[in-house]
Amino acid sequence: MPLIMLTNDDGVNAPGLLALAEALGVLGRVVIVAPDRDNSAASHSLTMRRPLHVKEIAVDTYAIDGTPADCVMIGVNKVLPSRPDLVVSGINPGPNLGDDINYSGTVSAAREGTLLAIPSFAVSLVAANGEECRYPVAAAQARILATEVLERGLPANTLFNVNVPNRPAAEILGRRYTRQGRRLYDNAIQETFDPWGRRHYWIGGGTPHWSEEPDTDVQTVLVGYVSITPLHLDMTNHWALRELQND
Template sequence: MRILVSNDDGYFAPGIAALAEALATVGEVTVVAPERDRSGASNSLTLDRPLSLRKAANGFHFVNGTPTDCVHLAVTGMLDYLPDMVVSGVNHGANMGDDTIYSGTVAAATEGFLLGVPSIAVSLVSKAATDFSAAAQVAKELAERFLRSPFKRPVLLNVNVPDVPYPQLRGTRVTRLGKRHKAEPVIKSLTPRNETVYWVGAAGGAADAGEGTDFNAVANGYVSVTPLQIDLTHTGLIGPVAEWLA
C-alpha cells in the first residue's frame, strides 16, 4: 500500500511526523507538505508563480505552496504512480463544522479525492497539543481497515480525535458536520510605524452541536468520522430559482 501524506501545518510539524511514523507500519509512505504553516489556506492553488520541490534531512519533501499544491504536485508530477490513499494531518486543532471550508488539512485530502484517490483528513481537537500519538494511531487503524476492506469508489473522510490518551477514546462515531456561531470580530492593532492592521478573530462556538454532529461526538470522547462531498449544489433551490428567473 502506497500512502501520500500531507498537511497544512508544514513539513516540520510534530503532527505530520507522528502520522508518517504510524502509517509507515501499514505501507510505503511519501510525505509532501508545505514549507511553512499554511493553516486556513483552504483549496487554493498557486497559479501566479512556479513551485519548488525540495527534500528535507528527514526525508520529507516540502513545497513553497499550499496544501492543495502539495498533493496536486505529488500526484500529477512527482510520483510515477497513483497513491492508494492520501492522508492529511495530524492537524493541530479541530476541523469541525464550518472549519472544513477554510481548512488546509481538509483541502489536502480533498485534492486527493478530486484526483481519484481515497483520502482522509485527521485533526487533533486541542489548542495546546503535545502528544499526537492517539490521533496517529486512529489514522493507522483507518488505513489498515481500508487495506482490508477498500471502498469501491474514492471517499473523503474528515476525522477529528479528542485530545486524550488512546486508551481513553470511547470509540468512533460516523457524524455529520455541525455548525459554529459566527466568528469573533477582527482584532485591530497598531504597528511600530503607527499603521492600523487587523487580525482575523477566533472561530465562534458551536451553534449546532446536537446528537449526530462532529462536535457532539468529540465532546463525548468519541472519534468523529464525517464523510464529505464536493457537490455544493443546493438542489432544493433549483425549482424556486428556475421559477424566479422565468
Template sequence: MKEGQRPLILVSNDDSINSKGIAHLVSLMKELGEVVVVAPNSPQSGMGHAITITDPLRYFEVDLFEGVKAYECSGTPADCVKIAKTHLLDRAPDLVVSGINHGSNTSVSVLYSGTMSAALEATIEDLPAVGFSLCDYDMDADFSHTSEHILQITRQVLERGLPKGISLNVNFPMRMEGEPIKGRKLCRQAKGKWKEALEERMDPLNRKYLWLTGHYVNQDQGEDTDEWAIANNYVSVVPVKVDMTCHETLSYLTEEWN
C-alpha cells in the same frame, strides 16, 4: 498495486512538514506501506482549497523521516497533492492522508481547512483520502491516543476503498489523562460558525491594522454531529463530498422559481 507491492501512501498536511503531527502520521503509515511525504514548507492553516496560479512553485527533497522520501514545497496543501501526483510519484498512490492537524477541523471549519483540502484534492482525482485533526492547537500536542484509530481507519480504507467523490474528515478529542477515547462515531458536520473579533492595533508607523481572531459558536444540538462526538470524547468521522450541490434545494427551487 502490483502483486507483492506494498501500498503507496502519500502524506501531506497544512501545519508544514516540520510539525509534530505529520511526523506522528508518517511513523504510523510506515507500518502500512511505502510512504512519500509532500508537504508545505511553512504553516498553511486556514488556506482552504487555495491553489497557487500566479506564483512559481518550488520543492526540495528533505531528509526528515527515516527511510521515507520527503519533499517540502512552497505551495498550499492542494498544490502539494497536485505536485506529488503530476510530478513526483511514479504511480498513483493507494491512499492519501493529511495531518495530523494541530487543531480542530470539525463543523464549518472543513471549508477553511488546509488539511481537508489536501484530502479533497485527492478525492477529486478519485484517490481514497482521509484528513486527520486533533482538537488541540498546541504545537507540542500529545498525539499518542490517536495511533490505534488512525491505523484502524487507514487499514479499512486501504482494504475496502471509499465511495467515489468522498473523503473522510476525522477529528480526535484532545488527550485527557485517565479518560481514554470512548470509540468512533460516524457523524454529520455540525451547523456552526466562527464569531469573529477583529482586533484593531497600530503599527510602528502609526497605521491601523487588524488581527482576525474569533471563537467557534455551535448552532447544532444534534447528537449525530462531529461537535457532539468530540465533546463526548469520541473520534468523529464525517464523510465529506466534493459535490457541493444541494440536491434537495435543486428540486425545491426548480418548482418554486419556474
C-alpha cells in the same frame, strides 16, 4: 505494498505529520509531500502566479513552497513513483469541525486527493490552544482507518474528515460517523494600531459557538468519540434544487 502519500498544512517538519508517518509506515511505503512552511487556513487555493519548487529533504520526504492542494497535485502527478493507494492529510494540531472545514488546508488536501480519484482522508486533533497534543493517539486512530480504507476503499467522490479528541487512548469512547455541524465565532476580527496610529485588522481568535445537535461532528468529539464525517465533492443542495425545479 501500498503506497501512501502524506501531507498537511502545518509544514513538512510538523510533529503531527511525523507521528502520522511513523504510524502508517507499518502499512506500506509512506512518501511525504508537504508545504515547506505553515499554510494553515489556506483552504483549497492553488499557486498559479509563480513557479513551484520541490526539494527532497530526506528519503521519501519532499517540501514544496506552495499550498496543501499544490502538494497533492504535484506529489501525485510528478513526485511519487506511481499513483498512491491512499492520501492522508494531518495531523492538524487543532479541530477542523463545522465551518472550519471551509477554510482548512488540512481538509482541502484530502479533497484534492479525492478530486484525483484517490481514497483520501484528513485527520485533526481537537486540542485547545496551548494544550499538549496527544499525536500518538490520533495517529493510532488514523492507522486503524487507513487499514480499513486500503481494504474497502471509500464511497465515490467522498473524503473523510476525522477529528480525534485530545484525550488519552483509554478515554476515547469509540468512533462515530457524523454530519458536519456549525462552529461560528464572535469577535473573530481583532482591531489593532501600529506605533504610528494606523489601524490594522487581525483575523483569528474569538469566542466559538458550537452546534448542539448530538449527531454532529462538534458534539460527537466533545463527548469523547472520534468523529468521521463523510464529505462529498458535489456541493449541490439537492433538496433545494428539487424544490426550485418544482416551483
